[in-house]
Amino acid sequence: MSVRADRLLRSARQVAFFRKAGRKGQARQIVDGILPHTAVEFPMEYPVTTEIPLTDPRYNAILSEFYTDVTAHLQSLAQAGENVIVLCEGDPFFYGSFMHIYTRLKDHVPIEVVPAITGMSGAWTATGLPITWGDDVLTVLMGTLAKDDLVRHMTDTDALVIMKIGNNFDKICDALRVAGRYDAAWLIEFATMPQQTVMRLVDATDRGAPYFSIIVVHGQGCRLWAAGWS
Amino acid sequence: MSVRADRLLRSARQVAFFRKAGRKGQARQIVDGILPHTAVEFPMEYPVTTEIPLTDPRYNAILSEFYTDVTAHLQSLAQAGENVIVLCEGDPFFYGSFMHIYTRLKDHVPIEVVPAITGMSGAWTATGLPITWGDDVLTVLMGTLAKDDLVRHMTDTDALVIMKIGNNFDKICDALRVAGRYDAAWLIEFATMPQQTVMRLVDATDRGAPYFSIIVVHGQGCRLWAAGWS
Numbered sequence: 001m002s003v004r005a006d007r008l009l010r011s012a013r014q015v016a017f018f019r020k021a022g023r024k025g026q027a028r029q030i031v032d033g034i035l036p037h038t039a040v041e042f043p044m045e046y047p048v049t050t051e052i053p054l055t056d057p058r059y060n061a062i063l064s065e066f067y068t069d070v071t072a073h074l075q076s077l078a079q080a081g082e083n084v085i086v087l088c089e090g091d092p093f094f095y096g097s098f099m100h101i102y103t104r105l106k107d108h109v110p111i112e113v114v115p116a117i118t119g120m121s122g123a124w125t126a127t128g129l130p131i132t133w134g135d136d137v138l139t140v141l142m143g144t145l146a147k148d149d150l151v152r153h154m155t156d157t158d159a160l161v162i163m164k165i166g167n168n169f170d171k172i173c174d175a176l177r178v179a180g181r182y183d184a185a186w187l188i189e190f191a192t193m194p195q196q197t198v199m200r201l202v203d204a205t206d207r208g209a210p211y212f213s214i215i216v217v218h219g220q221g222c223r224l225w226a227a228g229w230s
Numbered sequence: 231m232s233v234r235a236d237r238l239l240r241s242a243r244q245v246a247f248f249r250k251a252g253r254k255g256q257a258r259q260i261v262d263g264i265l266p267h268t269a270v271e272f273p274m275e276y277p278v279t280t281e282i283p284l285t286d287p288r289y290n291a292i293l294s295e296f297y298t299d300v301t302a303h304l305q306s307l308a309q310a311g312e313n314v315i316v317l318c319e320g321d322p323f324f325y326g327s328f329m330h331i332y333t334r335l336k337d338h339v340p341i342e343v344v345p346a347i348t349g350m351s352g353a354w355t356a357t358g359l360p361i362t363w364g365d366d367v368l369t370v371l372m373g374t375l376a377k378d379d380l381v382r383h384m385t386d387t388d389a390l391v392i393m394k395i396g397n398n399f400d401k402i403c404d405a406l407r408v409a410g411r412y413d414a415a416w417l418i419e420f421a422t423m424p425q426q427t428v429m430r431l432v433d434a435t436d437r438g439a440p441y442f443s444i445i446v447v448h449g450q451g452c453r454l455w456a457a458g459w460s
Contacts, residue, residue: 002347006233064298091351092360099360106358113358115351115422117232121321125345128336130322130329138370145365153367156386192345 001030008085009034014077016042016070018097019085020049027087037168042077042084044070063100071104078109090119095142096164120161122191123214126198132159133221142214143168147175154179159219166211173201181217189213232259233413235344238315239264244307246272246300247327248327250279257317272307272314274300274333293330301334308339320349325372325393353444356428357418362389373398375407384409389449396441403431411447419443 009015019025025043033130047066052059077084092098092113105111120140124131132138141150142162144189154160154175162172165187176182185201187209201215209215239261240244249255249429255273277296306446307314320329322343335341350370354361362368370389371380373394384390384405392402414432417439431445438447 001233003231005234026270045345090273091347091355093354093362094360095362095364095366099363113355115347117321117345117356118351121324121345121348124323125321125343128343130324130332132323132325133329134325135372135374136325137372137375137379139387140362140368140370142365142367145367149367153386156383157369181451214350 002030002114002116005116008114010036012036012039012083012085014040014042014082015087016044016074016084018044018046021047027089028146030089031087042070042073067100067104071101074101075105075108078105083197088116094118096132102208117192119191119212119214120163120214123161123188124216126188126191126196127216127218128130129187129218131161131216132219136219137220138219143172147171150175151178154181154217158221160185160217161217162215164211165209165213166213169209172215176201176215176217184217186218187213188216232344232346235346236264238344240266242266242269242313242315244272244312244314245269245317246274246304246314247277248274251275251277257319259372260319261317272300272303285315297330297334301331304331305335305338308335318346321346324348347422349421349442350393350444350446353391353418354446354448356418356421357416357446357448358425359448361391361446362449366449366451368449373402377401380405381408384411384447388451389414390445390447392445394441395439395443395445399439402445406431406445414444416448417443418446 012035015031015035017027019028028041028043044066046061047062052062073085074086086098086101088096088098090096091200094113102111102113122132136158138159138161139153140161140163141153141164143150143162145153150162150172158182165172173182176185183202187199187201187204189195189197189210190212191214242265244289245261245265247255247257249258258271258273274296277292278289282292299444304314304316316328316331318326318328322332322345332343366388367393368389369383370391370393371383373380373392373396375383380392380402390411395402403412406415414431415432417429417434419425419427419440420442421444
């Protein structure tokens with residue numbers, strides 16, 4: 001967590017965070033012991049996560065209503081003069097749910113976004129190997145893409161990060177094999193958390209992976225000074 | 231800066247950092263007021279930066295010797311029982327000079343890498359717009375790539391980050407025009423620093439940009455809930 005986020009949280013009066021219904025919430029758990037006991041908490045519980053397929057038109061409608069509702073509450077707090085902190089896992093502008101609030105609110109109340117360490121930085125750091133060197137191209141892919149799209153992008157890049165794994169695990173592994181990147185891939189689960197695991201993808205097959213795990217293929221870039229290594 | 235990096239720095243006894251000869255050093259300047267006065271500093275001055283073209287074989291040889299020399303010094307400190315902190319701007323494993331030390335040292339002394347906020351996170355946050363949504367593909371390109379390679383990657387991605395601008399500015403602008411991404415591009419100089427500037431790239435042409443500026447094109451991804459916006 002950044003020093004700036006830490007400072008904001010220690011003096012927080014109002015804190016909002018997303019969570020799955022019935023859970024404590026990952027983001028909320030991370031700030032345990034940092035938030036003052038007096039902070040008023042506003043858990044924003046997703047009405048659905050994986051119960052309805054993304055392609056079902058109801059999914060769209062239900063989540064839209066959810067974001068509109070929570071945004072209305074946040075807006076009313078801000079207009080009553082409160083400073084509200086919205087917790088995000090990773091960088092607020094890099095994928096994630098916060099943007100759906102941000103886009104709805106930004107023309108109505110002032111919003112300050114604090115950049116953060118992305119989950120993918122935590123993941124490649126956990127492998128103990130640099131992700132990109134020299135002129136390497138880095139491509140970040142969501143496992144939800146079609147297999148053909150995955151293969152095309154995996155083939156035409158040096159370094160590779162794949163997120164949103166879960167049910168897409170087998171499709172992603174197939175695509176990596178077709179692209180010739182499978183043997184070089186790593187799987188990182190729960191990056192930077194106490195339960196973090198790091199392994200070669202070849203050792204993880206038939207095992208699956210949680211939705212929030214990350215697959216990484218390191219760039220082998222132009223290592224200008226390799227000739228001089230002793 | 232992360233809380234963890236801040237803590238390490240406040241109790242630092244030995245601190246190493248890269249800088250251009252004759253400069254104070256960007257990374258060193260950022261930690262002014264955090265480092266204890268008693269910390270022993272080891273500035274690692276690049277023997278060349280832009281005086282010799284990258285393609286000159288001397289460039290390779292000179293920098294190789296430089297990395298070998300500074301690594302030897304860091305190794306001797308570590309083997310004498312010292313904890314040495316190497317300052318990095320951005321994430322240590324995401325491009326940058328630290329990896330050339332890391333690769334030479336990692337089999338000889340224990341190294342702990344602290345992930346950090348990347349310069350590109352700072353840059354897209356400064357634009358006030360999310361960089362990636364839903365299934366967006368993000369591609370990170372170095373301006374040092376050949377124009378054809380730039381165009382190909384710029385065409386086949388949603389969101390785009392381009393780093394190492396400087397002398398490559400005109401080539402990058404041309405490539406963005408060919409790829410049809412020029413009008414949507416933003417230029418951020420000195421992201422997160424006091425002298426930060428943010429502008430549309432169309433307003434920056436004929437102006438050039440420093441080497442460490444960043445160009446960003448935001449993804450327009452699958453905004454699942456756009457239909458419900460009110």
